[in-house]
Amino acid sequence: MLKDKRIIYGVTGSVAAVKAPIVARELVRRGAVVYPALTASGAQFTTAYGLSVLTKNETAAVVFGSPSTWHIHLGRSVDAMLIAPCSATTIGKLRYGIYDTVVTLLAASLPKGIPLVLAPAMDEEMWLQPAVQENIAWLKELGVGIIEPVSGALASGLEGMGRMLEPEELVDEFDNLISMPQDLDTAKPKFKLAFEGKRILISGGPTYEPIDPVRFIGNRSSGKMGAALANEATSVFGANVTLVMGPSAAKTLPFVNRIDVETTDQMYASMLEHLPSSDIIIMSAAVSDYRVKNVSRSKLKKKGDDIPNIDLERTTDILKKLASEKRDDQIIVGFALESQENGEEYARKKLEEKGLDVVVLNSYDENGAGFGSDTNRVTIYTKTGMKRELGLMSKTECAREILAAITELK
Ligand code: CTP
Numbered sequence: 001m002l003k004d005k006r007i008i009y010g011v012t013g014s015v016a017a018v019k020a021p022i023v024a025r026e027l028v029r030r031g032a033v034v035y036p037a038l039t040a041s042g043a044q045f046t047t048a049y050g051l052s053v054l055t056k057n058e059t060a061a062v063v064f065g066s067p068s069t070w071h072i073h074l075g076r077s078v079d080a081m082l083i084a085p086c087s088a089t090t091i092g093k094l095r096y097g098i099y100d101t102v103v104t105l106l107a108a109s110l111p112k113g114i115p116l117v118l119a120p121a122m123d124e125e126m127w128l129q130p131a132v133q134e135n136i137a138w139l140k141e142l143g144v145g146i147i148e149p150v151s152g153a154l155a156s157g158l159e160g161m162g163r164m165l166e167p168e169e170l171v172d173e174f175d176n177l178i179s180m181p182q183d184l185d186t187a188k189p190k191f192k193l194a195f196e197g198k199r200i201l202i203s204g205g206p207t208y209e210p211i212d213p214v215r216f217i218g219n220r221s222s223g224k225m226g227a228a229l230a231n232e233a234t235s236v237f238g239a240n241v242t243l244v245m246g247p248s249a250a251k252t253l254p255f256v257n258r259i260d261v262e263t264t265d266q267m268y269a270s271m272l273e274h275l276p277s278s279d280i281i282i283m284s285a286a287v288s289d290y291r292v293k294n295v296s297r298s299k300l301k302k303k304g305d306d307i308p309n310i311d312l313e314r315t316t317d318i319l320k321k322l323a324s325e326k327r328d329d330q331i332i333v334g335f336a337l338e339s340q341e342n343g344e345e346y347a348r349k350k351l352e353e354k355g356l357d358v359v360v361l362n363s364y365d366e367n368g369a370g371f372g373s374d375t376n377r378v379t380i381y382t383k384t385g386m387k388r389e390l391g392l393m394s395k396t397e398c399a400r401e402i403l404a405a406i407t408e409l410k
Contacts, residue, residue: 001179002171003031008074008081008110010103011051013041015155016085016121016164020046023084023167024054030171035074036060039101041087060102071102075109080178083107084147085121085164088132094118094144095135115178117145119170124160145177148235151251161253169396176236176400193238194407200239201278202230203271203285203318205246207264211310212296220371221286223248225335228399229284230256237403242278244270246285264288264315271318275326280406282333283319284360286371291315323355331409333358333402339365344379351381357409358382360402368392380405 007027011020020042027034036051037060048059060074067073075081083090083103090103099108107116118139126132127149140146147170152163165173180193204226208216227250230243234255242257244267252258261267264287275281293311300308319334326332334356336347340363347361361379364370369377369392376398380388382405390401 001175002027004033005031005080005178006033006035006078008035008037008078008106009051009055010037010039010081010083010086010090010106011042011046012039012083012085012087012090012101012103013044014085014087014121014164015045017042017045019164019167020084021050021054023082023170024051026167026171027082028055030175033057035078037102037106039090039103041089042103060106063100063102063105065102071105071109075106075114076111078110078114080115080117080174081107081110082117082119082174084119084170084174086118088120088122088126088129091118091120091132091135091139095138115145117147117174117177119147119164119174120149120162121164122149122162123154123156124158124162127162145174146235147173147177148231148253150231150253169394172397173236193236195233195237195239195280195403198239198279199277200233200241200280200282201244201271201274202226202233202241202282203244203246203267203287204230205248205250206286207246207267207288207315208262209264209288209291209315210295211292212298212300214299217288217290217292218247219286219288221246221248222372223250224372224374224395225376225399226250226284227252228395229282229402230258232396232399233403236400237407239280242274244274244285246287264291264318268316268318268321271322272325275322275330278330280331280333281322281326282402283322284335285318286337287318288315317354319356320354331357331406333360333406335359336361337364337370339363344381347379347381351383356383358402358406378402382409384409 011017034055035057038048048061051059093104099105149162151161205223206219206221208218210216230241231253233239234241244259290312293313323332336350338346343361347359351359359381368375377392
């Protein structure tokens with residue numbers, strides 16, 4: 001989609017600006033014509049010369065350039081503007097109309113209908129400042145596209161929210177946002193987020209079934225798919241998300257209402273509680289099918305050569321229960337983890353037998369797919385007869401495809 005698009009690429013004062021040359025190169029690689037702009041603070045982290053070399057266009061670096069109205073001409077000639085990284089200060093200036101840097105000046109020179117997209121990047125403390133969050137909410141309301149920062153290692157050495165997406169993913173998000181249908185009646189094009197006002201209930205991760213106070217039966221699910229679904233549903237699709245998560249270190253955005261649970265029973269209770277208020281339910285958790293019948297209250301001790309017998313019983317099939325209790329206007333999505341052989345047959349069977357709207361098939365015996373991996377390959381089946389076989393992709397992209405398929409159901 002970026003091919004032949006004319007893009008202003010603004011870079012501001014955040015340490016993530018060290019990635020700006022790679023972002024610029026990625027935009028160019030996808031065929032965009034890129035006009036870089038760099039603030040004085042941004043220039044502390046990257047250089048105007050480097051951006052010029054990579055984009056083959058001169059980097060705008062001074063407000064009082066020539067001709068005097070250069071920014072208006074440039075603003076009127078482009079298809080979109082990206083500011084990445086966008087500092088807290090630039091966010092504040094954009095909100096309050098302070099156009100004293102090349103980047104805010106250019107943003108103010110975009111005519112109505114030209115999308116502006118920001119990728120905030122800063123330390124967690126700063127990102128969570130009420131002033132910054134309020135400014136972001138206000139800009140979003142106006143129709144400015146926001147590429148939400150993610151969790152990860154920050155320049156301060158701390159781990160937390162505020163990290164800019166890696167260049168390739170960032171450019172994917174930008175492309176995705178500017179390709180969305182826009183409402184041209186608002187001051188800026190308003191990105192119509194597909195799930196705005198919708199409540200989505202998602203489960204993720206494994207469940208642990210205790211044997212005694214220190215041991216459990218579990219599985220290798222990392223929770224990354226559930227976290228990706230929750231993060232994408234809120235940031236890209238604008239949904240109000242509740243994520244019921246089994247034991248998992250996967251990070252989620254602060255806007256996700258995350259409820260951490262451990263056992264199948266806890267997950268069931270939490271999903272059931274949120275069922276009535278949800279429009280869409282996605283069971284991506286790898287739920288244990290069995291639990292221990294008589295959980296020992298004290299740690300099981302070895303007794304000579306005896307090997308203990310652990311009696312198991314079935315857990316509740318949460319997905320099946322929710323599907324049978326939901327209202328007709330609620331959409332329910334399940335997952336099927338199968339071997340590559342016969343996967344389709346089992347997936348279709350689950351769709352039918354559990355009464356689902358969508359089933360997402362993935363396999364455990366394929367390299368780069370399934371548990372623990374950062375990538376996945378899925379096939380989506382809907383009760384309306386659609387089958388969409390996707391290639392190997394990041395779990396983030398995969399989540400986006402699954403959510404997009406759900407939007408097509410109605
Ligand atoms: N699921 C559930 N509750 C369970 C077990 C599974 O809600 N106790 C959900 C999973 O979240 C997933 C789907 O059901 O969405 C998987 O279906 P299931 O029939 O359990 O498949 P597997 O356990 O993957 O496979 P099999 O039936 O072959 O054991």
